[in-house]
Amino acid sequence: xxxxxxxxxxxxxxxxxxxxxxxxxxxxxxxxxxxxxxxxxxxxxxxxxxxxxxxxxxxxxxxxxxxxxxxxxxxxxxxxxxxxxxxxxxxxxxxxxxxxxxxxxxxxxxxxxxxxxxxxxxxxxxxxxxxxxxxxxxxxxxxxxxxxxxxxxxxxxxxxxxxxxxxxxxxxxxxxxxxxxxxxxxxxxxxxxxxxxxxxxxxxx
Numbered sequence: 001x002x003x004x005x006x007x008x009x010x011x012x013x014x015x016x017x018x019x020x021x022x023x024x025x026x027x028x029x030x031x032x033x034x035x036x037x038x039x040x041x042x043x044x045x046x047x048x049x050x051x052x053x054x055x056x057x058x059x060x061x062x063x064x065x066x067x068x069x070x071x072x073x074x075x076x077x078x079x080x081x082x083x084x085x086x087x088x089x090x091x092x093x094x095x096x097x098x099x100x101x102x103x104x105x106x107x108x109x110x111x112x113x114x115x116x117x118x119x120x121x122x123x124x125x126x127x128x129x130x131x132x133x134x135x136x137x138x139x140x141x142x143x144x145x146x147x148x149x150x151x152x153x154x155x156x157x158x159x160x161x162x163x164x165x166x167x168x169x170x171x172x173x174x175x176x177x178x179x180x181x182x183x184x185x186x187x188x189x190x191x192x193x194x195x196x197x198x199x200x201x202x203x204x205x
Contacts, residue, residue, distance in 0.1 A: 001153070004029045004056040006075060007066035008038030011090055014129040015064055015121060015161075020047035022160035029056030029063075054080045062086045062153055064121075065108065069093040072104045076111035083113050086150045088157075089175070090121040094183045105175035118145030119175045120154040120166075123182045125189060125196045129161060132199065138164035139199030142181065144174040167202060 003019055005012045006029040016026045016038075028050045030036040041048050050056075057063055057079050067075050069091050091104040098107035105119050120143040121129065132139040141158040143166055145151050155166040169178055189198045 001025070001062050001157075002060040003027070003062045003064060003157075004051075004060035005064045005066065006053060006056070006079070007064075008036060008041060009066065010126040011121070011129065012064070012066035013038045013041055014126040015066065015090070016041050016048055017044050018129055018161040019157065020045035022157075023047070024157075024160070025049075027051045027056035027060055029053040053078060057082060057085070060085070062088065062157075064088045064090060065104075066090045066121075068096070069098055069104050070096045072098040072107040073101070073111050076108045079112060081113065085114055085116065086147075086153045087112060087114055087117040088121065088150070088154055089117065089119045092122050092179045092182045094179050094186070103175045103179050105172055109172070116147040116150040117172065118143050118147065118150040118154045119172070119178050120144075120158065122178060124185055124199055127196050128199045132161060132163045134199060134201075137201060138162055140164050140202050141166045142169050142178060142200075143167070144169040144172060144178050146171045164201065 001024045004027045005016050020026045026048045089105050093103050101107040123142050141163040143154045158166045188194050189196050
């Protein structure tokens with residue numbers, strides 16, 4: 001797949017490396033090609049390149065948003081025409097929501113012209129995106145969306161990263177629930193100081 005990643009911090013950087021390792025072409029969408037956070041990602045794989053934001057979006061079929069939650073609406077508006085493209089929202093508004101919206105997903109939907117959108121990769125730390133394996137098991141991933149196409153894309157990408165089962169949480173009306181689920185991970189790993197080497201695995205009898 002051709003994937004544009006907007007936001008080159010810890011989450012965006014981890015996903016870029018993982019997707020590139022799986023053979024996908026990753027375009028980092030940035031505002032300044034000479035000076036941007038995560039420029040060292042260009043050295044991580046020949047499958048990672050940097051483009052101006054709208055150029056990265058135009059050349060990609062999948063767009064991953066991994067920016068601070070409060071910037072969601074502005075960044076969504078800056079993407080340009082995204083009709084027919086899949087957008088993956090990896091963000092959480094648990095501490096700082098996008099102004100005027102209940103969650104980051106709603107902020108994207110209000111400012112983009114695509115219905116193919118999912119929330120995914122928001123419920124764990126970036127370390128687990130770099131390596132989701134725990135011994136002979138793999139951490140699970142979770143996705144919510146109204147588009148079956150977008151869910152299929154996100155599920156495939158999660159499996160490409162090495163995650164185990166990808167659980168379907170339902171439609172985009174479950175976006176806030178997934179953000180609260182992310183807060184459960186944050187509570188255990190960071191607030192209660194159990195450490196970031198912690199992930200969720202659903203067991204079935």
